[in-house]
Amino acid sequence: MNKKHATISRPHLSLDAPSSSGEAVGVALAPRGEGAIGRERRPSSDVHLAAINLHKTYHKGRTAIPVLRGADVKVRRGELLAIVGQSGSGKTTLLHLMGLLDAPASGEVRFGGNRVDNLPSRQRDRIRNGKISMIFQFYHLLPELTTLENVLSPRMIRDGVLSYMRHRRQHRADAAHLVELVGLKHRVDHRPRELSGGEMQRAAIARALVNQPEVLLADEPTGNLDRGTGNEILKLLRTLNRQEGLTIVMVTHDDSIAAQADRIVRLADGRVVAA
Amino acid sequence: MYKLLLCWRYLRTRWIALASIVSVTLGVATMIVVNAVMDGFTTEMQDRIHGILSDVVVESRNMEGFYDPDWHLARIREVAGDRIEAATVTVTVPALLNFQYRGTTVTRPVQLIGIDEAAGGMASEFAKYLQHSDNRRQMSFALHESGYDVADPTGGAEALVRPQLADAGWTHRRRWGSLFNHQRYVEEQQQKLDQQQLEPRQTVEPPPMQAPPAQPGETPSTDGSENFGTPEGTPGGSAADGAPADSQSEADAPPGAQVTAAEPAAATAQATAEPAADPFGAPAAAPHRFDPESEQATGCILGMGLSSYRVENGREHFLVVPGDDIKLTFPTVGQPPRAISDVFTIVDFYQSKMSEYDQSFVFVPLRKLQELRGMIEPRTGVGFASSIQIKLKNEADGDLVRDTLQATFPPELYVISTWRDKQGPLLAAVAMETAILNVLLFMIIAVAGFGILAIFFMIVVEKTRDIGILKSLGASGRGVLGIFLGYGLSLGIVGSGVGMIIGLLFVVYINEIAAGLGRVTGREVFDPQIYYFSRIPTIIEPLTVGWIVLGAIAIAVMASVLPARRASRLHPVEALRYE
Ligand SMILES: Nc1ncnc2c1ncn2[C@@H]1O[C@H](COP(=O)(O)OP(=O)(O)O)[C@@H](O)[C@H]1O
Ligand SMILES: [Mg+2]
Numbered sequence: 082m083n084k085k086h087a088t089i090s091r092p093h094l095s096l097d098a099p100s101s102s103g104e105a106v107g108v109a110l111a112p113r114g115e116g117a118i119g120r121e122r123r124p125s126s127d128v129h130l131a132a133i134n135l136h137k138t139y140h141k142g143r144t145a146i147p148v149l150r151g152a153d154v155k156v157r158r159g160e161l162l163a164i165v166g167q168s169g170s171g172k173t174t175l176l177h178l179m180g181l182l183d184a185p186a187s188g189e190v191r192f193g194g195n196r197v198d199n200l201p202s203r204q205r206d207r208i209r210n211g212k213i214s215m216i217f218q219f220y221h222l223l224p225e226l227t228t229l230e231n232v233l234s235p236r237m238i239r240d241g242v243l244s245y246m247r248h249r250r251q252h253r254a255d256a257a258h259l260v261e262l263v264g265l266k267h268r269v270d271h272r273p274r275e276l277s278g279g280e281m282q283r284a285a286i287a288r289a290l291v292n293q294p295e296v297l298l299a300d301e302p303t304g305n306l307d308r309g310t311g312n313e314i315l316k317l318l319r320t321l322n323r324q325e326g327l328t329i330v331m332v333t334h335d336d337s338i339a340a341q342a343d344r345i346v347r348l349a350d351g352r353v354v355a356a
Numbered sequence: 357m358y359k360l361l362l363c364w365r366y367l368r369t370r371w372i373a374l375a376s377i378v379s380v381t382l383g384v385a386t387m388i389v390v391n392a393v394m395d396g397f398t399t400e401m402q403d404r405i406h407g408i409l410s411d412v413v414v415e416s417r418n419m420e421g422f423y424d425p426d427w428h429l430a431r432i433r434e435v436a437g438d439r440i441e442a443a444t445v446t447v448t449v450p451a452l453l454n455f456q457y458r459g460t461t462v463t464r465p466v467q468l469i470g471i472d473e474a475a476g477g478m479a480s481e482f483a484k485y486l487q488h489s490d491n492r493r494q495m496s497f498a499l500h501e502s503g504y505d506v507a508d509p510t511g512g513a514e515a516l517v518r519p520q521l522a523d524a525g526w527t528h529r530r531r532w533g534s535l536f537n538h539q540r541y542v543e544e545q546q547q548k549l550d551q552q553q554l555e556p557r558q559t560v561e562p563p564p565m566q567a568p569p570a571q572p573g574e575t576p577s578t579d580g581s582e583n584f585g586t587p588e589g590t591p592g593g594s595a596a597d598g599a600p601a602d603s604q605s606e607a608d609a610p611p612g613a614q615v616t617a618a619e620p621a622a623a624t625a626q627a628t629a630e631p632a633a634d635p636f637g638a639p640a641a642a643p644h645r646f647d648p649e650s651e652q653a654t655g656c657i658l659g660m661g662l663s664s665y666r667v668e669n670g671r672e673h674f675l676v677v678p679g680d681d682i683k684l685t686f687p688t689v690g691q692p693p694r695a696i697s698d699v700f701t702i703v704d705f706y707q708s709k710m711s712e713y714d715q716s717f718v719f720v721p722l723r724k725l726q727e728l729r730g731m732i733e734p735r736t737g738v739g740f741a742s743s744i745q746i747k748l749k750n751e752a753d754g755d756l757v758r759d760t761l762q763a764t765f766p767p768e769l770y771v772i773s774t775w776r777d778k779q780g781p782l783l784a785a786v787a788m789e790t791a792i793l794n795v796l797l798f799m800i801i802a803v804a805g806f807g808i809l810a811i812f813f814m815i816v817v818e819k820t821r822d823i824g825i826l827k828s829l830g831a832s833g834r835g836v837l838g839i840f841l842g843y844g845l846s847l848g849i850v851g852s853g854v855g856m857i858i859g860l861l862f863v864v865y866i867n868e869i870a871a872g873l874g875r876v877t878g879r880e881v882f883d884p885q886i887y888y889f890s891r892i893p894t895i896i897e898p899l900t901v902g903w904i905v906l907g908a909i910a911i912a913v914m915a916s917v918l919p920a921r922r923a924s925r926l927h928p929v930e931a932l933r934y935e
Contacts, residue, residue, distance in 0.1 A: 177932075203832060210829060221932065226361070226362075238826070
């Protein structure tokens with residue numbers, strides 16, 4: 082990605098690991114609140130992630146279901162954007178396209194000014210792994226792994242066995258730091274089935290952050306949680322957005338959740354309209 | 357990295373998959389056991405066969421044999437001398453063995469082999485299987501005083517004990533010899549009295565030496581004197597003085613002696629050497645009375661299986677032991693061949709533990725057999741022989757020597773074979789059996805492969821959502837493929853590794869297991885009576901074990917290829933939406 086934005090985003094991450102040595106070894110996010118007060122950022126005006134005229138049609142047997150019919154979204158750097166819409170309106174589909182999990186029938190996805198939807202799969206895999214990460218309504222943690230291992234999994238996917246093992250301690254320290262950051266320190270070695278919904282979503286957020294992404298796509302992150310827990314998750318996302326400058330796109334059908342976003346767009350009839 | 361971690365976690369949490377490789381485990385274990393036992397049997401049998409058979413044998417196609425074995429020996433050395441360590445002449449002829457045991461005549465068909473004592477017997481490991489330690493060092497047809505091994509010398513730590521051999525040898529021979537002499541003396545006195553009664557006018561007493569051969573000797577002339585009229589001419593009358601009636605009465609007489617020779621009085625050992633004047637001539641030459649107490653007949657070495665039978669607990673019961681006399685009947689080389697008999701003294705047993713050999717081979721001195729069968733040309737003293745046994749130098753190739761010799765000796769007259777050729781059908785049968793078992797067992801493992809395939813598909817379906825998650829986190833299709841291939845590989849390694857350990861343990865403790873099974877079922881699983889093995893022979897061939905394990909792992913990996921490919925091609929969105 083372009084270097085300009087890297088230099089912009091880097092300062093928001095506190096380099097508190099003494100042994101940190103460059104790209105391979107990650108940079109840990111500062112614990113919530115620690116030294117971050119007063120560094121609140123406002124969204125800038127340049128477009129970080131953009132969906133341009135996206136079309137997507139599902140086929141069920143012989144009937145075609147057009148879900149997206151020219152959807153346009155421009156996500157600005159550092160903003161928290163909420164996409165609202167009725168159930169079945171295509172919000173998840175749009176998010177998957179923007180997260181490069183799926184390919185649009187037509188249209189473009191731009192990330193930092195470059196078109197990315199037509200990149201070779203290996204490069205798209207890398208973007209998913211390190212630049213644009215996602216969290217889901219159903220958390221989607223790997224059931225065989227502990228909280229810490231789940232958080233570490235994007236690192237494991239990124240690095241080969243040897244380079245991973247070489248920086249094993251650093252990785253674990255980073256992950257432990259993130260687990261602490263999302264408030265799961267006491268659940269480090271638990272399996273997902275031993276966690277509550279809110280805890281699982283926290284673990285999923287920590288996992289989404291471990292490779293220091295620039296954009297976080299959240300698909301109804303509170304959809305399966307009670308209001309109180311949902312609000313805490315939302316607060317966590319809000320903090321990440323404010324203090325770390327993380328660009329967040331959040332899909333929800335709950336207007337009261339969406340209300341806390343910087344900006345809200347509505348998906349209806351396969352198009353995006355300002356709400 | 358995640359691949360390893362997930363492989364490991366799946367391995368530890370999916371017990372169903374471990375169940376699917378149980379058949380791989382069992383297949384591998386069974387294959388290792390079968391191969392080890394089959395290898396053990398084959399090697400053991402080959403050792404035993406090779407122990408008796410020479411590396412290469414040149415045989416005559418006809419019963420008379422070939423003329424002038426020394427010339428043949430020289431010719432053989434000429435064409436292949438550099439590869440030959442030793443070569444000896446033998447005469448082989450089918451024969452009948454009989455001896456008296458507790459008043460009944462025991463008769464057995466045997467293969468009579470005349471061997472050259474001076475040349476060390478058979479040009480093979482033959483001497484190794486003899487039961488007297490001196491004979492094992494230097495084979496001899498002279499009866500030993502005693503010292504025959506009471507414990508099976510090749511039996512190792514759990515060797516069979518043979519208490520009957522404790523006093524075998526001269527000790528035993530003197531005991532029954534004195535009984536026999538006493539019996540003979542009593543009978544002679546009886547006859548003298550009878551004669552005096554029948555011919556009271558006759559004043560001149562026949563000399564006591566002539567009396568016994570005169571009367572009982574004439575009666576069995578059908579079996580004795582006629583047969584002994586070989587070209588060389590054996591003084592028949594004096595030779596055939598052992599009458600069946602004689603032995604019969606004698607056999608009943610000493611009830612204590614468990615063994616009595618059939619006709620120990622046949623003093624052919626000395627008689628044959630005498631020049632033949634007239635076969636039916638009067639006993640002109642000073643007749644020598646054969647005294648079993650101090651003399652032995654021609655020595656012979658009997659296969660263990662001919663002299664004993666097995667009793668309940670696996671022990672042997674000997675019908676005859678070294679020191680006893682036996683009678684052998686075999687054809688002469690004349691046209692038409694006639695049967696001749698002679699008495700031999702058992703000087704040793706041999707036990708190769710190839711029951712086929714131990715129950716049929718009898719070894720006697722070559723020259724004696726040649727003489728008896730009329731295989732010596734009277735004027736020149738040059739003999740006939742039926743085969744030449746060749747021992748090769750260690751590195752020499754038997755097939756090569758055979759081919760060389762085949763070029764020298766015309767195949768119309770000679771059969772030239774290696775020991776492998778001779779036992780080819782047996783060895784081939786064993787090899788075939790091993791091959792078929794291996795194919796069947798490997799098919800079992802292959803079937804297990806389909807089990808793995810099915811269970812892997814199940815796991816892939818079950819893990820669909822996780823695969824979607826991994827892809828959403830940036831895992832590539834190859835990475836997902838790697839997880840499942842690695843999973844198959846590690847299952848294969850675990851399955852066949854466990855199978856290997858079970859198999860090897862089974863092989864190592866096979867005798868204990870067989871004994872335990874025998875105790876549980878009440879039937880002996882492995883009957884040493886049949887196999888002549890005191891322990892089940894096994895050989896662990898590391899290469900074979902390696903191939904089996906590798907094959908099983910390959911099958912497990914191959915079975916996981918299809919499910920793994922399916923997993924790698926799962927669309928992440930579909931996978932994530934999968935409920
Ligand atoms: N794989 C699919 N095949 C067919 N139809 C699909 C598939 N995925 C989604 N849809 C349809 O597309 C529409 C949009 O779905 P989705 O993007 O999940 O909506 P939302 O997230 O807004 O609830 C729905 O009507 C759904 O039934
Ligand atoms: Mg949805």
